Structures are given as C-alpha cells and as structure tokens.
Amino acid sequence: MRTSFGLLFRTTHYALRTTHHLITHHYTQHNAAYRDTMLEMLTRVHARNLVEFARTRPEVVVLSGDLTSSCEVDTFRDTYPERFFSMGLTEQNMMSFAGGMAREGYTPYVHTFAVFMYRRALDQIEMSIAYPNLRVRMVGFLPGVTTPGGATHQAIDDLGVLRALPNLTILETGDATDVESVLGVAQAVEGPVYIRLIRGEIPRLFAAHEPMQLGRARVLSRGTDIALLSTGICTEEAMRATHVLRERGVSLTHLHVTTLKPFADPAVIEAAANARYGVITMENHTIMGGLGTAVAELMAEHGVGVKLHRIGIPDTYIHGASRQYLMREYGLDALALVRRVEAVIGQTLDIDEDDLAAVRLNTFASDQQQEAL
Amino acid sequence: MQSGSGLGVRADANIETSCTLGVLMASFDEVRQAAAGIRRRVLEQTIRANGGYLSQACSSAELLAMLYTHYMRLGPSLGAPIPPPFQGAPSARNPHHVNGGVYNGAQAPDLDRFILSPTHYAMALYAALIEAGRMSPEALAMFNADGSSVEMIGGEHSPGLEVTGGSFGQAISQAAGVALARKLRGDTGRVWVFMSDGEFQEGQVWEAVTVMAHHQIDNLRVVVDVNNQQVDGRMDQVMNIGSLRAKLEAFGASAVEVDGHDLEALAEAGETPHIGRPLFILGRTIPYRGIDLLHERYPHLHYIRFKSDAERERYQEQLRVMRDE
Numbered sequence: 001m002r003t004s005f006g007l008l009f010r011t012t013h014y015a016l017r018t019t020h021h022l023i024t025h026h027y028t029q030h031n032a033a034y035r036d037t038m039l040e041m042l043t044r045v046h047a048r049n050l051v052e053f054a055r056t057r058p059e060v061v062v063l064s065g066d067l068t069s070s071c072e073v074d075t076f077r078d079t080y081p082e083r084f085f086s087m088g089l090t091e092q093n094m095m096s097f098a099g100g101m102a103r104e105g106y107t108p109y110v111h112t113f114a115v116f117m118y119r120r121a122l123d124q125i126e127m128s129i130a131y132p133n134l135r136v137r138m139v140g141f142l143p144g145v146t147t148p149g150g151a152t153h154q155a156i157d158d159l160g161v162l163r164a165l166p167n168l169t170i171l172e173t174g175d176a177t178d179v180e181s182v183l184g185v186a187q188a189v190e191g192p193v194y195i196r197l198i199r200g201e202i203p204r205l206f207a208a209h210e211p212m213q214l215g216r217a218r219v220l221s222r223g224t225d226i227a228l229l230s231t232g233i234c235t236e237e238a239m240r241a242t243h244v245l246r247e248r249g250v251s252l253t254h255l256h257v258t259t260l261k262p263f264a265d266p267a268v269i270e271a272a273a274n275a276r277y278g279v280i281t282m283e284n285h286t287i288m289g290g291l292g293t294a295v296a297e298l299m300a301e302h303g304v305g306v307k308l309h310r311i312g313i314p315d316t317y318i319h320g321a322s323r324q325y326l327m328r329e330y331g332l333d334a335l336a337l338v339r340r341v342e343a344v345i346g347q348t349l350d351i352d353e354d355d356l357a358a359v360r361l362n363t364f365a366s367d368q369q370q371e372a373l
Numbered sequence: 374m375q376s377g378s379g380l381g382v383r384a385d386a387n388i389e390t391s392c393t394l395g396v397l398m399a400s401f402d403e404v405r406q407a408a409a410g411i412r413r414r415v416l417e418q419t420i421r422a423n424g425g426y427l428s429q430a431c432s433s434a435e436l437l438a439m440l441y442t443h444y445m446r447l448g449p450s451l452g453a454p455i456p457p458p459f460q461g462a463p464s465a466r467n468p469h470h471v472n473g474g475v476y477n478g479a480q481a482p483d484l485d486r487f488i489l490s491p492t493h494y495a496m497a498l499y500a501a502l503i504e505a506g507r508m509s510p511e512a513l514a515m516f517n518a519d520g521s522s523v524e525m526i527g528g529e530h531s532p533g534l535e536v537t538g539g540s541f542g543q544a545i546s547q548a549a550g551v552a553l554a555r556k557l558r559g560d561t562g563r564v565w566v567f568m569s570d571g572e573f574q575e576g577q578v579w580e581a582v583t584v585m586a587h588h589q590i591d592n593l594r595v596v597v598d599v600n601n602q603q604v605d606g607r608m609d610q611v612m613n614i615g616s617l618r619a620k621l622e623a624f625g626a627s628a629v630e631v632d633g634h635d636l637e638a639l640a641e642a643g644e645t646p647h648i649g650r651p652l653f654i655l656g657r658t659i660p661y662r663g664i665d666l667l668h669e670r671y672p673h674l675h676y677i678r679f680k681s682d683a684e685r686e687r688y689q690e691q692l693r694v695m696r697d698e
Contacts, residue, residue, distance in 0.1 A: 085553070085588065090580035093546040097584065100550020103536075104558070108550075124577070127540045128547050132529060133463040167464050190465045 040204040045179040046139075046197060047072035050109070051079050053183045059105060063087050063094050065112035071141050072199050073111045095121045098136045099128035107135045113147075114140025114155035114196065118162055125192075126165060133167045133191045137183075143172070143196040143232060144284030144313065145327055150320030155196070156313050160289020162194050163261050170261040171212070172196040174235040176204040178258060181211030185258075188214065196232060205236055206256075215259045217267050223251030226341060227275035229268060230282040231257045231291045233323075234311075234332055238282050240356055241334035245341055248349040263294040269302050277344050278307035282337060287312040309340055399442035401636045407442055407504040408434035412663045413695045414500035418516055419677055420688055426525075428667055428674035429569070430497040432600035432658035435634045436567070437494075437501040440596060444643055445485045445565055448478030450502075454509035456532050459522045463529075473527065474535030476507050482560040486551065488535050490544035490568045494598075495527035495534070498567075502533050542577030544568070545595065549585050549651075552593040566595045570655075571603035574612050579624060582651070586625025589649040597653060599633065600660045606672040621653050633658035666691055 050073065054060040061083045068074050068086070077084040087094040091112060098108035110117065117125065117138050129136045140155060147153045162170055169189045173179045173196060186193040206218060217229070221242060230238040235256045242254050253271040272279045272295070279299065281292040292310030299308060313330050327333040334356045342349055399407075411434040419425035441447075452475040460469035474480070477487045489498055496516065502508040512532065515521035527534045538544030545566055552564040572578060585593065597617070605611045614620070621628040627647035631638035633656020642654045660674050661667035666687060667674060679685040 087584060088587070090577075090584055092542070092577040093549075093580035093584055096543045096546030096577070097550035097553075097581070099536075100547040100552075101554045102550075103547070104551055104554030106554055106557075123540050124543055124546075127537050128543050131462060131537050133465060166462070 040176070041201055042176045042204060043201045044072050044075075044199075045176045045202060046199060047075040049180050049183065050076050054080060054083070057107070057187075058083075059107045061085065061101060061106050061108050063098055063101075063108050063110045065089065065091050065094055065110075065116060067112050067141070070113075070199075071111035071139065073109075091116045092121045092124045095124035095136075095138075096128035099124075099132065099134050102129070102134035102136045103132070107137065109137045109139055111139050111141070113142045113153055114158050115142070115153060118155070118158045118194070122161065125162075129192045130165045130167045135190065136192045137186055138192065138194045139197050140194060141197055141199055143198070145318065145323050145330070145332065146198060146233060146284070148320045148322055151317045153320075154318060156286050156318065157289065158194075158196070159260055159283075159285050159291070160293070163263075163289060163294065167191050168261060169193045169214075170196075170259070171214075172232045172258055172260055173198050173212075174230075174232045174256060174258070175206055176202050177206040177208055177210065178212050180208065182258075185212050185214050198233060203236060205239065212258045215262060215265055217255035217257045217259075217265050219267065220254040220256055221246070222253050224253075224274060225251040225276050226253070226344060227271035227279045228252050228254045228282065228337075229257050229271070229279070229291060229295055230254070231260070232284045234282040234284050237327065237332065237334045238337055241337040241341075244351050244355050245338065245349070248351065250341060250345065250349070257291060260291065260294060263298060268295065268298060269304065272299050272304045272306065273302070275306055278309060279304075280309045280311060280337070280340055280344065282311040282332070284332060285312055286315060288315060307344070309344060311336060311340055401640075404435070404438045404442050404636050407438040407501070409663070409695070409698065410504040411437060411497055411500040413692065414503060414510070414513065415496050416664065416688065416692050416695065418496055418513055420679075420685065420692060422517060423685065424676065424678040426493050426496055426675075427664070427677040428600075428602065428660045429491075429494050429598070430500065431662045431664050431667065432602070432633070432660045433494060433497055433567075433569075433598040434663065435636060435639065436596050436598055436656050436658070437497055438504065439636065439639050439643075440487065440565060440567065441501050441505040441507075443640060444594075444596070445477075445487060446483070446562065447487070448481060448484050450476045450478060450507035452476035452508065452532055454512070456508070456512050456515070456522050458515075458520050459524075459530060470530060472535060473522070473529055473531045473533055476502055476532045477535065482555075482558070482562060484562045486535065486548075486562065486564045487533070488538065488544050488548045488551070488564065488566045489527075489533065490538040490541065490566060491572060492527045492531075492534065492537075492539035493525070494567070494569070495524060495531055498527075498533045499523060508532050541572040542575035542581070545578055546581040546584075548593060549581050549590055552585075552590050552651075553588060556590065556592055560592075562592075564593045566593065567598070568595055569598040569600065569602075570614070570617060571608055573597075573614055573617060573620075574603075574608075579620075582621060582624040582626050585651045590651055591647055591649050593651045594643075594647075595651065595653045597655045598658055599630070599655050600658045602660045602672065602674055604675045610672075617653075617655055621655075626651050626653055628653040628655055630655040630657065632656070634662055663695075664688075664691060 283291040287310040415430035419427045463470045515523045517525040618628040629642045629645045
C-alpha cells in the first residue's frame with residue numbers, strides 16, 4: 001500500500017503537470033467576494049525547499065524510510081546523493097541511528113509517514129533523540145485526514161503523544177509559505193523538532209515574504225465575538241468560513257497556530273481573553289492532546305473564563321477515504337465551523353453549503369487520493 | 374576497599390605511549406588481574422547493598438577487561454575521579470549536563486569510542502573503569518545513592534556511558550549512526566559496542582545489523598556477552614534465538630565466536646578482518662564464572678539479593694578468598 005502502487009501514480013502525475021501554477025477557485029454566486037479569488041497552488045514545495053535549504057548547510061543529511069518520493073525527498077537524493085541514506089523499513093533503527101549521527105554534529109532530517117515515527121518508534125524517539133536533546137528533525141507526513149490510507153497511515157493523535165515529550169519542539173504547516181519557512185524555523189532550535197508536513201498540491205494562503213515564526217501565531221483577523229484558533233489544513237477551511245461569517249456580522253479574531261510546543265504565545269491568551277462568546281479551536285487531529293488541549297491548558301492557567309469549543313476528530317479512529325469526505329464526515333470543514341459558531345452565539349446565520357462551496361479546478365480529479373498514498 | 378590495581382597505574386603512566394602506538398597492550402596476566410578486580414568489586418558492592426547485578430560481572434569480566442586494556446584505543450579519562458552528582462537531564466536549558474563518555478577520554482578522530490548497551494551492566498563497567506585507572510574506587514560509595522550519577526542502571530550522565538542504552542536494541546543503532554558519521558568525516562577511530570545476547574531478541578538489533586551491512590559500516594565492533602541469560606532465566610528456555618553467529622552472518626555481518634573467558638582467544642578474535650561489515654566478537658561465557666556459589670541459584674541470576682544472613686556470610690567468605698588471591 002505504501003510503496004510501488006503510490007509511486008507509480010505519483011510518477012505519472014508529476015510527469016504530466018507543471019510544478020507551479022495558478023488555479024481559480026470557483027465559489028458559488030452566493031459568495032461573490034470569493035468568486036474571482038486567485039489562490040496560488042504549488043506542488044512539491046518541500047522537495048524544492050529542502051534542496052535549497054541544504055545547499056549551504058553541509059551538516060544536513062536525510063534519512064528515508066522507503067518513502068522517498070512519497071515524502072518528497074527524491075530531489076534531495078538526486079541532488080546530494082552523498083548526503084542521502086536509505087534506511088529501508090527499519091524505522092526503530094532509523095530514529096536511533098539519526099540520534100547517533102546528530103551526536104556527531106550532523107543534522108539528520110528523518111523522512112517517513114508520521115505514524116511510523118511517533119507510533120512505531122516512540123521509545124526510540126524518546127531515548128535516542130529527545131532525552132539527549134539532539135538536533136534531529138522528524139519530518140512527519142500524512143497528518144490526520146490528509147491520507148485515504150486508513151488508520152494505519154493517519155496520524156490523528158501524534159500531537160497528543162508528542163506534546164508530552166520533554167525537549168521536543170513541534171511545528172505544523174498549513175500552506176506553501178509555512179512549508180517553505182518551517183525548516184528555517186526549526187534550524188534555530190537547539191534540540192529535536194517534529195514537523196507535521198503537508199505535501200503534494202498545496203495552496204499559498206500566506207504571503208511568501210511572511211515566513212512562519214517560532215512561537216508566534218499568524219493573525220488573520222481581529223474581532224471581539226469569538227477567538228478562533230486553527231492549525232494545519234484546517235486553517236484553509238476556517239478562512240472560507242470566516243469570510244462568510246464576517247459578512248453575516250460575526251466579529252472574529254482568527255489565529256493560525258504553527259508552533260504546538262512550546263505553547264505560550266501571548267496573542268493566544270489575549271485573543272481568548274477578549275472573546276465575548278468563547279474560543280473555538282480547529283485542528284486536523286483528535287480533540288485530545290492537540291491544539292484544543294494546549295489552548296485549554298493556557299486558558300486555565302491564565303484564568304480566562306470563557307467557554308472553549310474544540311473542533312477536531314472526535315475521540316475515535318477514522319477510516320480510509322478522501323480528505324474532503326473525512327473533513328465533512330468528522331466535522332473538520334468550513335461548514336462544521338459555521339454550525340459551531342452558530343451554536344456558540346445562539347443564532348442561525350443563514351449560511352449553507354453553497355455559500356461555502358469551492359470547486360478547485362484540477363486536471364486530474366482523482367489526484368488527491370493518489371497523492372495521499 | 375582496595376585501591377586501583379597495578380594495571381590502572383600503568384595505563385595512566387603509559388597513556389602517551391598508548392596514543393602514539395595506537396593500542397595499549399597489557400599482558401594477559403594484567404588483563405586477568407583486571408578481570409578478577411571487576412568480579413571482586415562487584416561482589417563487594419553486592420554484599421554492601423545486599424543486592425546487585427553480580428552474575429553479569431562474572432560473565433563479562435574478561436570481555437570488559439579486554440575492551441579497556443587491549444581492544445580499545447582511548448585517551449586518558451577526562452572525568453572527575455569522584456563523579457559529580459546528577460546534574461539534570463540534557464536540555465537546552467541545562468548547561469550543567471556532562472556526558473559520561475568523558476571517562477573514556479577525549480573524542481578525537483584517531484581514538485575509539487565505547488557504547489554500553491545493557492546498562493544494568495553499569496556496576497561491572499564502573500569496576501572496569503576503576504581497574505583501568507579511569508575512576509577512583511571511592512566513586513562506588515555513591516553507587517545507587519539518591520542524587521548520584523553512579524546509578525545502578527546508568528544513563529548517559531553515568532561514568533563511562535556515552536548514550537542512554539538501556540532500552541534494548543537502541544544502542545547499536547545509535548552507535549551505527551555515530552560510526553557512519555565518523556566514516557563520512559574520515560575518522561580512523563572505531564566505535565565499540567558492548568551487548569549481551571538476550572538483547573538480540575529485539576527486532577531493532579536486526580534492523581541495525583541489516584542497515585550496517587547495507588551501508589558497509591565496518592568501523593564498528595560489537596563485543597557480546599553470550600551468557601545465555603535473561604531475567605526469566607535461561608535464554609534457550611525463555612526465548613531461544615538459535616545460533617547468534619549464523620544469524621549475524623546471514624544478516625551480512627562478520628562474527629567470530631570464542632570462549633569469552635579465554636584471553637588469548639579473545640585477542641585473536643579481535644584480529645578478525647571485517648572489511649565492509651561490522652564485526653561481532655561473540656564471547657561464550659558462564660554466568661557464575663569465578664563465584665561458584667552463584668551456581669546454586671542458576672538459572673535465576675539476573676539480580677542477586679541474599680535470602681538470609683547466612684547466605685550473605687557465605688558470599689562474604691568468598692570475597693575474603695578473592696581478596697587473598
């Protein structure tokens with residue numbers, strides 16, 4: 001499931017398309033303001049970015065767990081073959097091995113799907129990397145619902161597990177600019193970093209010249225009714241909803257959170273403290289242990305006495321299906337946010353699916369599924 | 374308590390010579406003396422604390438003595454003769470953490486490195502450090518004391534320990550990463566790992582051997598205490614792994630199997646060529662070697678706690694005999 005089948009499709013896929021193009025997002029007539037929005041879409045952002053990042057940093061080496069193309073490190077392998085080490089299907093060994101190389105001054109960037117790191121090799125992450133506080137970068141792919149690979153491939157509780165590890169810094173990406181800047185953010189961290197990375201075709205939600213910053217959320221809007229905090233791919237969904245919500249008169253502070261640990265951003269506390277109706281968190285993760293929990297801890301510690309509403313995968317494993325289906329089914333999409341806002345403010349806003357619907361022009365309609373493998 | 378053996382003094386005196394020549398070659402009599410010292414010191418500590426990992430010292434004494442006097446090229450210890458207390462776990466906020474590897478000397482391109490995997494062998498290793506003149510015998514007064522770094526199951530702050538190895542299977546992978554990095558850097562020094570055979574039940578060990586063979590990591594050598602023991606008893610009854618040598622060779626490593634108490638055989642095993650592969654020196658050992666009393670408890674030898682004052686007195690008598698030898 002995770003090897004040749006996916007690679008075959010990916011190879012075909014990339015041979016047939018350009019790597020950088022514009023796609024018009026078509027919104028329905030109910031949403032005139034978004035109808036002509038041009039959202040830049042990019043592919044294989046990490047593949048290019050890592051090669052560029054490593055150009056002037058000879059200490060950067062890549063370890064890959066037999067998912068080299070799937071984790072977009074094939075370009076690195078071909079560009080710097082002397083710094084690329086195939087570890088095969090030896091994830092436990094790979095994590096400890098990375099710790100060994102980090103002890104000698106290299107900075108290993110370990111690439112595989114997130115589940116094969118934090119679930120399969122947690123003890124190795126703890127004892128070989130986190131305990132000795134080594135400069136290993138764990139680049140974890142397929143966060144949450146971004147794969148149709150089912151429970152075996154979906155990292156739905158990685159933040160809950162890994163936030164508990166001392167010494168570990170945790171970053172999450174939600175768009176192309178995040179992906180382009182996350183390696184630079186991690187570079188400054190004297191210790192291990194776990195990155196929830198998105199791949200394939202991803203939008204540029206944020207200006208390319210405004211990189212991610214460690215411990216600082218992006219402020220997307222300011223308002224007084226609700227404080228909305230979103231992470232990863234949920235931010236794109238949230239932005240669609242907030243646009244319509246604002247038109248209906250809801251005043252929101254919307255923050256895009258990229259640093260999950262450490263988690264002490266004063267902007268989060270301030271937003272929560274100034275929210276009249278309450279705080280909503282929205283994440284591509286179970287509601288246990290991730291963003292919602294981190295925000296709850298921070299609010300409680302600062303005595304912020306408003307209600308917290310957590311949008312995320314409820315306390316359940318999920319199954320293999322498309323990202324769009326899973327986000328709808330488990331309530332992670334724009335419509336789910338709208339309904340939650342309505343419940344929080346106790347008012348119906350007359351927003352339906354058509355108001356939010358966005359059809360992404362895509363030459364290959366099934367790409368999302370194929371990429372997810 | 375006896376002070377460091379003559380061997381330890383000699384190691385200190387000849388350290389420059391040893392670095393120049395590459396290898397400090399102790400005579401086999403001196404190695405034998407060091408091995409006896411390891412057993413004696415661990416027995417002393419076991420009696421003092423009414424418990425300890427005594428059998429592991431009995432099986433591994435010659436292997437550890439060979440490592441510190443014959444196999445490894447190490448610089449003089451950089452550690453305090455009396456180790457400082459635990460300074461906190463490594464972290465970006467803790468500038469006080471000192472790695473226990475300093476007792477194995479400086480990290481230099483031409484020098485070897487030592488990594489202990491089964492960290493419940495820590496007491497045996499501390500005894501080896503004392504025998505090699507790398508730590509003061511008085512350090513054992515802090516063994517397993519609250520707040521001390523001379524821990525019963527050591528961490529990478531404990532004397533002689535460079536990595537946190539006690540979760541089995543991880544040290545060899547970490548050592549392989551160190552070894553590959555050293556190859557990339559052009560170091561001539563090697564990486565030595567000490568393991569015991571029970572650990573080879575862990576799947577990660579075989580991942581590591583596979584990867585080392587694939588990447589031709591041949592600057593790494595593993596000394597294995599093949600004592601056929603694990604916590605529940607005899608390995609061949611708890612979980613038989615068959616021929617370790619045949620398995621290692623099948624996985625692409627070089628392996629040589631000898632009597633782990635025979636110094637001449639161990640010395641010869643260390644000369645085994647292993648171009649393009651890691652070398653495993655498998656020392657077949659007896660888990661009550663040198664302390665026959667332990668045989669009464671066989672095969673339950675993992676941790677020795679005396680059942681009565683009378684039993685303790687018999688071990689005390691054994692210690693008197695060993696001190697006189």
